Amino acid sequence: MTRRYVTVSIFLIGTEITRGIIADTHGPLLARELSILGYHINRIVIIPDDGSIEPMLRQALQDSDIILLTGGLGPTSDDITRHVVAKLAGVPLVQDEGAFAELYTRIGSRIYGANQRQVCFPEGFTVISNPKGTAPGFWGEIVTSPESRSVLCYAMPGPPVEMHEMFYHRILPELAQLAGHDDTEVTEFSCFLTPESKLEEVCGECAMGGIQWGTRVQEHRISLYLHGGTQESRGFMAQEIGKQLGFGLLVTGDVEGVDLLSNLLVQQKFKMVCAESCTGGLVSKLMTDLDGSSAWFWGGVVSYANQAKETLLGVSSSTIETCGAVSEESVLEMAQGLLRLAQVDFSVSVSGIAGSGGGTKEKPVGTVWFGFASPTIPAIAVKLNFSSYGRASVRRRAALAAILLSYFYLKGADLLDIVSTWQYI
Amino acid sequence: MTRRYVTVSIFLIGTEITRGIIADTHGPLLARELSILGYHINRIVIIPDDGSIEPMLRQALQDSDIILLTGGLGPTSDDITRHVVAKLAGVPLVQDEGAFAELYTRIGSRIYGANQRQVCFPEGFTVISNPKGTAPGFWGEIVTSPESRSVLCYAMPGPPVEMHEMFYHRILPELAQLAGHDDTEVTEFSCFLTPESKLEEVCGECAMGGIQWGTRVQEHRISLYLHGGTQESRGFMAQEIGKQLGFGLLVTGDVEGVDLLSNLLVQQKFKMVCAESCTGGLVSKLMTDLDGSSAWFWGGVVSYANQAKETLLGVSSSTIETCGAVSEESVLEMAQGLLRLAQVDFSVSVSGIAGSGGGTKEKPVGTVWFGFASPTIPAIAVKLNFSSYGRASVRRRAALAAILLSYFYLKGADLLDIVSTWQYI
Numbered sequence: 136m137t138r139r140y141v142t143v144s145i146f147l148i149g150t151e152i153t154r155g156i157i158a159d160t161h162g163p164l165l166a167r168e169l170s171i172l173g174y175h176i177n178r179i180v181i182i183p184d185d186g187s188i189e190p191m192l193r194q195a196l197q198d199s200d201i202i203l204l205t206g207g208l209g210p211t212s213d214d215i216t217r218h219v220v221a222k223l224a225g226v227p228l229v230q231d232e233g234a235f236a237e238l239y240t241r242i243g244s245r246i247y248g249a250n251q252r253q254v255c256f257p258e259g260f261t262v263i264s265n266p267k268g269t270a271p272g273f274w275g276e277i278v279t280s281p282e283s284r285s286v287l288c289y290a291m292p293g294p295p296v297e298m299h300e301m302f303y304h305r306i307l308p309e310l311a312q313l314a315g316h317d318d319t320e321v322t323e324f325s326c327f328l329t330p331e332s333k334l335e336e337v338c339g340e341c342a343m344g345g346i347q348w349g350t351r352v353q354e355h356r357i358s359l360y361l362h363g364g365t366q367e368s369r370g371f372m373a374q375e376i377g378k379q380l381g382f383g384l385l386v387t388g389d390v391e392g393v394d395l396l397s398n399l400l401v402q403q404k405f406k407m408v409c410a411e412s413c414t415g416g417l418v419s420k421l422m423t424d425l426d427g428s429s430a431w432f433w434g435g436v437v438s439y440a441n442q443a444k445e446t447l448l449g450v451s452s453s454t455i456e457t458c459g460a461v462s463e464e465s466v467l468e469m470a471q472g473l474l475r476l477a478q479v480d481f482s483v484s485v486s487g488i489a490g491s492g493g494g495t496k497e498k499p500v501g502t503v504w505f506g507f508a509s510p511t512i513p514a515i516a517v518k519l520n521f522s523s524y525g526r527a528s529v530r531r532r533a534a535l536a537a538i539l540l541s542y543f544y545l546k547g548a549d550l551l552d553i554v555s556t557w558q559y560i
Numbered sequence: 561m562t563r564r565y566v567t568v569s570i571f572l573i574g575t576e577i578t579r580g581i582i583a584d585t586h587g588p589l590l591a592r593e594l595s596i597l598g599y600h601i602n603r604i605v606i607i608p609d610d611g612s613i614e615p616m617l618r619q620a621l622q623d624s625d626i627i628l629l630t631g632g633l634g635p636t637s638d639d640i641t642r643h644v645v646a647k648l649a650g651v652p653l654v655q656d657e658g659a660f661a662e663l664y665t666r667i668g669s670r671i672y673g674a675n676q677r678q679v680c681f682p683e684g685f686t687v688i689s690n691p692k693g694t695a696p697g698f699w700g701e702i703v704t705s706p707e708s709r710s711v712l713c714y715a716m717p718g719p720p721v722e723m724h725e726m727f728y729h730r731i732l733p734e735l736a737q738l739a740g741h742d743d744t745e746v747t748e749f750s751c752f753l754t755p756e757s758k759l760e761e762v763c764g765e766c767a768m769g770g771i772q773w774g775t776r777v778q779e780h781r782i783s784l785y786l787h788g789g790t791q792e793s794r795g796f797m798a799q800e801i802g803k804q805l806g807f808g809l810l811v812t813g814d815v816e817g818v819d820l821l822s823n824l825l826v827q828q829k830f831k832m833v834c835a836e837s838c839t840g841g842l843v844s845k846l847m848t849d850l851d852g853s854s855a856w857f858w859g860g861v862v863s864y865a866n867q868a869k870e871t872l873l874g875v876s877s878s879t880i881e882t883c884g885a886v887s888e889e890s891v892l893e894m895a896q897g898l899l900r901l902a903q904v905d906f907s908v909s910v911s912g913i914a915g916s917g918g919g920t921k922e923k924p925v926g927t928v929w930f931g932f933a934s935p936t937i938p939a940i941a942v943k944l945n946f947s948s949y950g951r952a953s954v955r956r957r958a959a960l961a962a963i964l965l966s967y968f969y970l971k972g973a974d975l976l977d978i979v980s981t982w983q984y985i
Contacts, residue, residue: 153601155592160583162606167580176578178616179606181587187602187623194619198612331634332675351576352719360581406865415848416841419862423840426916426951434868436861437844440831443859446901447872476871491851526851 140287140313143174144195148206148216149293150183161205161298168307170362171321172314174201189219196223196279196286201310206293208270214252216290217273221257224277224288228255234262234271241269263289263305268297274306287313322369324359325390326350327539328532329380330524331357333559341375343368355392355421355535359385381557383543392538393421399545400431405480409435409537410448410469412460412486413503417534433479438469448472461486461498463516466506474508482508483541487533490526499523503533507544517550521560532560565712565738568599569620573631573641574718575608586630586723589776593732596774596787597739599626614644621648621704621711626735631718633695639677641715642698646682649702649713653680656687659696666694688714688730693722699731712738728776736787747794749784750815751775752964753957754805755947756782758984766800768793780816780846780960806982808968817963818846824970825856830905834860834962835873835894837885837911838928842959858904863894873897886911886923888941891931899933907933908966912958915951924948928958932969942975946985957985 145165151157162179169176177199182188184207195202207216221228234254253270256262260275274289289306291298326334331352338348338359346364350357359376361369370387377385386395400407409418419435422428436447441460444450449472450465458464469484487503494500501521508514519536521529543553570590576582587604594601602624607613609632620627632641646653659679667675678695681687685700699714714731716723736746751759756777763773763784771789775782784801786794802810811820825832834843844860847853863869866880874897875890883889894909912928919925926946933939944961946954968978 152588153591153604154595155588155590155601156595158585158588163577163580163583165580166578170579170581175608176580177608177612179578181604181606183600183602190619191603191616194615198615349575349579349581351581358581360579362579411841414845415853415857416836416844416860416862419841419864420839420845423862423864424952424955428840429864432840432864434862434864434872435841436872437841437848437859439844439848439854439857439859443902447859447861477868527849530849 140200141175142177142199143169143201143203144177144199145179146188146192146195146202146204147179147181147293148184148188148204149181150185152181153183160295161293164299165203165205165302168302169310172311173320174310174314184215186215186219188215189222192219192223196277199286202277202286202288203306204288204290205298208253208272208290208292217252217256220260220273220277220288220290224257224259224275226258226260229258230255231262231271234264237264237271238269263291263301265292265297265301267300268292268294270297272301272305320362322361322366322373322387323389324361324373325386325388326357326359326380327355327384327386327392327535328557328560329357329384330522330559334359334376334380337376337379341372341379343372346372355531356390358389380559382553383539384557392535392542393425396538396542396545397422397425397428397431399542400481403480403545405545406431406433407481407483407541408433408473408477408479410473410482410484410506411435411437411537412439412444412469412484413489414485414487414530414534414537415439417530418483418485418537421534421538433477436473444469449475459498461488461502461504463504463506463518466504466516467508467514468506470506470508471514474510480509480511481541481545482506483537483544484508485533485537487529489529489533490523501529503529503536505537505540507541507550509545512544512547515544515550517554519554519557519560536560565625566600567602567624568594568626568628569602569624570604571613571617571620571627571629572604572606572718573609573613573629574606575610577606578608585720586718589724590628590630590727593727593774594735596772597736599735599739609640611640611644613640614647617644617648621702624711626738627702627711627713628731629713629715630723633678633697633715633717634719642677642680642682645685645698645702645713645715649682649684649700651683651685654683655680656696659687659689662689662696663694688716688726690717690722690726692725693717693719695722697726697730724776745788747786747791747798747812748814749786749798750811750813751782751784751805752780752809752811752817752960753982753985754782754809755949755984759784759801759805762801762804766797766804768797771797780956783814784810805984807978808964809982817960817967818850821963821967821970822847822850822853822856824967825906828905828970830970831856831858832906832908832966833858833898833902833904835898835907835909835931836860836862837864837869837894837909838914839910839912839955839959839962840864842955843908843910843962846959846963858902861898869894874900884923886913886927886929888929888931888943891929891941892933892939893931895931895933896939899935905934905936906966906970907931908962908969909933910958910962912954914954914958915948926954928954928961930962930965932966932975934970937969937972940969940975942979944979944982944985961985 263272438444450468474482484506490500501523688697869875875893899907909931915925926948
């Protein structure tokens with residue numbers, strides 16, 4: 136089926152928004168709901184109530200199939216939407232008797248000039264009643280010239296409670312029908328430990344016909360959205376991307392690394408501890424961000440100074456002297472030392488060079504060792520060499536790597552195998 | 561003085577926004593700051609990365625004096641801002657050698673095609689360096705035809721941390737000057753532990769003729785900008801605001817809480833430790849965010865489970881049984897226990913109810929005790945009752961309060977007096 140209506144322009148009218156007094160929330164909501172239905176949003180425009188909408192609306196008529204308007208319907212001097220739409224449609228404004236009767240029922244003889252204007256609509260347009268307020272919405276066709284193309288135009292009131300009611304109950308169902316499908320065309324993935332530019336590059340290399348991608352950089356991951364194609368082809372493309380990034384770095388859905396680990400700990404009825412040096416408490420902080428974390432998180436030690444590694448964790452001074460604090464031996468002693476103290480099920484440790492100082496030729500900034508210990512799984516240490524994009528970035532990636540590797544360790548995977556596939560950390 | 565530049569169009573480029581995947585926050589911020597300076601915003605337009613900006617930008621050139629663009633500068637396939645601006649200005653793109661050298665310093669031989677495009681700019685435009693990322697911004701004039709009117713065009717990167725840095729430190733001062741405000745007419749303050757709505761309310765109550773204010777919400781503080789008036793009157797207004805918020809919660813300049821404490825520790829040649837329960841490592845994390853933190857930070861313990869408080873810090877089980885883990889007695893034993901182990905100059909502890917569960921009538925969610933100990937200053941504990949805006953917010957405010965109170969403790973201030981003045985935490 137060829138879709139007749141594909142491209143949508145959204146206009147939000149409100150001087151409070153262009154003055155920065157309130158932030159718009161309608162744009163994101165409309166854009167999200169329409170994108171899910173497969174519509175393409177070609178603009179979201181926020182404009183003052185001063186009538187300057189007309190040239191912009193005229194431009195949008197040339198390249199859009201549907202126009203959604205919110206605001207500018209209220210009983211105030213800046214009520215302009217109905218006038219501009221009537222002008223562009225080339226029709227007069229006429230009073231709707233049904234809407235007038237409904238308004239009369241609602242406010243009785245308090246109807247006055249401004250309110251009465253609210254029940255006037257562009258001739259030929261359909262009134263959409265507003266159960267939550269006095270200003271009804273309306274919709275109808277505007278025929279463009281010279282192409283004589285029909286553009287659907289929907290006008291809704293601005294106040295959120297009125298707009299939501301009208302959009303979700305009247306307009307969205309119509310637009311879903313027009314879109315002619317109810318299968319969602321988007322699949323979401325979560326990508327860890329990969330720079331945005333690399334993810335883009337890899338998406339380009341794995342691109343498949345009909346599939347577009349979008350990314351959203353978050354604090355500890357990038358959300359990747361694949362649009363179009365079939366669900367199967369999107370899954371196949373994601374698989375190819377995942378292979379190039381490395382084992383476990385692309386997972387389906389809206390998932391944080393801490394969710395993977397905490398869900399596994401709950402499932403295994405395990406409690407964990409962590410001993411951190413360069414991450415300075417970030418692993419503990421992330422694990423305790425989650426509500427209910429006392430069920431799986433026992434505690435942690437931030438052994439920042441070498442003396443703290445000895446005093447608080449029992450790392451031997453000779454290990455630190457011989458191998459250094461950033462070494463396989465030290466992270467193993469850190470993890471095992473804390474496990475012995477805490478008597479819990481699992482311990483992870485981190486020690487590395489976060490920068491900006493402290494790097495050497497053998498251990499440059501970005502070198503991080505991780506240790507893992509448990510009463511039931513053999514202890515192991517692995518090293519990662521992060522590209523140095525600055526101290527905060529090395530710390531953030533090291534903390535996330537500690538969490539992901541903990542997950543794989545508890546799953547019984549071979550951590551050395553896994554990290555050998557990680558391409559772009 | 562007649563203002564030459566009055567009307568501003570704002571363009572935000574990002575397909576993640578028009579797909580409703582993320583909500584725009586730049587539009588409200590730019591609109592607010594420019595409105596404060598007396599500019600008129602005639603449109604805020606959000607568009608996809610597909611090049612469709614060109615006709616809309618052409619239209620905006622006809623009715624605007626200034627155009628602000630964000631996004632579309634990144635190292636990805638959808639990087640289009642520089643091309644469209646060059647086209648509208650009628651000039652070629654040329655590589656800027658200074659920007660290339662800066663990028664090379666930053667990422668070295670990892671420069672490849674996509675990154676290299678980031679250092680090309682419309683000929684005749686001025687590069688604006690980007691200390692927080694790889695894509696510099698730029699600004700210049702576009703002369704319209706046929707009127708030969710000059711329109712100023714500023715392009716900034718999209719990621720918030722990069723855009724904020726560039727806007728507040730480079731572009732806003734220029735626009736303030738253009739608006740006839742002197743650069744010296746703005747004073748910046750940092751406000752801690754106060755909700756934005758309360759700060760706005762207090763600013764309104766303390767308002768003085770000729771002074772306008774703007775706020776910028778950051779992760780651990782709100783930046784407050786007072787514009788207009790004299791430096792003296794702005795200082796006086798700030799003093800009044802500070803009095804209403806409480807002692808030490810409004811400081812002059814662009815200052816984080818961790819800066820106050822770490823500078824004092826450096827000055828006193830002190831090392832600190834911290835014992836955290838509800839903040840779960842966040843205090844340690846914040847103190848070690850800073851480069852060179854090993855000079856003043858020895859280590860920390862995240863004693864999340866009660867057993868961890870006993871095992872790792874030596875808190876007595878009878879104290880926890882009798883008084884509870886969230887009590888004056890427990891935080892004092894936590895702080896003193898860690899101080900004894902570490903043998904350093906200062907120890908701070910935190911134990912509270914972050915939520916969502918765990919609250920009782922006597923100790924509701926938001927109750928947090930703080931302990932302070934040192935070999936040279938008598939130990940003390942203070943309690944705060946944070947309004948509960950959710951677990952993450954309680955934890956963030958508790959960590960910041962621990963840091964600010966540590967600063968005042970080491971300054972020899974009376975902590976009970978101080979917290980009694982804190983009005984809106």
